[in-house]
Amino acid sequence: MSNDFDPSLAPRGSSGGSGEPAVCAACAVRNSSLCGALSSDEINELNKLSRRKSLDPGQTYVFEGDKALDFANVVQGVAKLTRGAEDGRLQIVGLLFPSDFIGGSMALGHGSDRKAEEPYTIEAVSPLELCIFPRAGFEKLLMRFPALEHKLLDRTLTELQVAREWMVLLGRKTAQERVATFILHVAEKMRNHGCHSSLGFDLPLGRGDIADHIGLTIETVSRQITQLKRKGIIDMQGARHVRSYDLDAL
C-alpha cells in the first residue's frame, strides 16, 4: 500500500472527477507551494480539508463570472488564466505552474471590496492536478496562521510584478521581442520545475495560446518563430520542443 502516497502514481487525466483525499506529506509541492509556510502540525489541519482533482487538457476549472470557488494549489501540469471580451477576443493574463496558488484573485472574506466573482476563466493546458481547499476552512486557517497569509502576500506581490512586466511587453515590444521574451519566460519556468533537461524543453502552449498571451495572432507568432529559427537563435524539433536557444535572444 505504500504506493498510495506516491503522487506520480496518482490517478490523472481521467475524467475531471474530484474527491480523492490529499496526502500532504507526500505532496510534490509540499514545500514550494503556499503550504511551505506551515509546520507539519499545521499542515495536518489543512490536510483534513483538502481534496485532489484532475483535469484533462482543455477542460475548464472555473469560468469567468462564476461565483467565487474554492482555493487551490496546482500540484502538476499547467493552466491558463484567461479573460475574454464578448466577441472572440481573448487575453491570457497568466499561466499557472505547479506550486502556484489559485484563488487570490477572488475576494477574501474580511471586508474586501472586490466582488465574490471569479474574474478569470481557468483552463487546463496540460494534464492538471489540483489540490483544493474549501473556501471557508482555508480562510480560517489564513486567520490563524499569519505565516500563511504572509506567504500569500509575497506571492501576490510577485504576480503583480509579473503582470506589470507583461504590460510592458504588450504595450511596447515588437512581435519579435514578444516571442523571444515568451520563450525565455517559459524556459525559466521549466528550469525551475525541473522540466528543462539538456535536451531542452517543451512549450506548454500551442501557437494560438501563445498568441493570446502575447497579444498577437497565430500567424504572426508562427512567422516570428520561423524567423528565430532561421537566424539560428533557437533550435526546435517539431512545433513544441525547443532544443536550444541563445540567451541573447532578448
Added chain:
Amino acid sequence: MSNDFDPSLAPRGSSGGSGEPAVCAACAVRNSSLCGALSSDEINELNKLSRRKSLDPGQTYVFEGDKALDFANVVQGVAKLTRGAEDGRLQIVGLLFPSDFIGGSMALGHGSDRKAEEPYTIEAVSPLELCIFPRAGFEKLLMRFPALEHKLLDRTLTELQVAREWMVLLGRKTAQERVATFILHVAEKMRNHGCHSSLGFDLPLGRGDIADHIGLTIETVSRQITQLKRKGIIDMQGARHVRSYDLDAL
C-alpha cells in the same frame, strides 16, 4: 495655532523638501488609506515614524533600480508608476491616487525572493504629497498588526486585478477602445476622490503620458480623442478638461 492641523494649509509644491512631521489625526486619507486598518492607539505609533514630503509635477520620487526605499501613502495628487526599456520606450504600469500605498512592489523583509530593488520609477504628475514611513519601522508594525497586513494583501490583490485588466486593454483592444477605457477609468477615480463635479473633471495626464499608459503614440491618442469629440461621445474644454461623456463610450 489650530490651523497647523488643517491639511489644506499644509506646505505644498514647494521644492520637494521632506521632513515635516505628519499628523495622522488630521490626515486627509486617515481612513481610506492602509491606515484605516489601525485603531487610534495603533496609529499613534505609526505617527511617530511618519514624515511628509511634497513633490512638484515632473519630480521623481524613486528611480527604477534604486535600492528599495521607504514605504509611503499618497496623501494628495497623482503619480505615475513607470517602467522603461533602454531605448526611449516607456510604459506606465500604474497610476497612484490619494490613499494609494507605495512600497508593496519591493521585497518585504521576511524571506521574500524578490530583490530589494525598486522595479519602477515613481514620478509626480500633479503636485504630490506623500506620507513616508521608514522601511524597518513599518515592517515591524506590519508584523504586530495583522489587520495592517491584511489590508495590504487586499489592496495588492485589487492592484493585480487592475494590472490584468490593463493587459487585456494592451493586448486586445483597438486604439479607440483604449482611449475610451482610459477616460472611463480616470472618471471613476476622480469620482471616488470627489474631483468630479457636475462641471466634469480634469485628465491628470498629458497626451504623452496617456500614450505611454495605453500603449499608443501621442498622435494616435490625440486623433482618437478628436474622433470621440466629433462623434459627440465626449465633450471637452481645452485639452485637459472633460465636461461630459457618454457612459456607453465603452
Added chain:
DNA sequence: TGCACGATTTGATCTGAGTCAAAATCCATT
C-alpha cells in the same frame, strides 16, 4: 499502412497605427 482532422506554416494582400513634419493652441511670463 493509409486516412483524416487539427495544428502549423507559408503566401498575398490589406489596414490601423506609427513616423515624420508642420501648423495651431495653450500658458506662463514679461
Added chain:
DNA sequence: AATGGATTTTGACTCAGATCAAATCGTGCA
C-alpha cells in the same frame, strides 16, 4: 497685450502586423 516654449492637433506617407486563403505537417486511429 505680446512673446516664446511646450503641448496638442492635423496632414501625408509608411510599415508592422492583421486578415484571408491555401498548402503542409503531424498524430491518432481504423
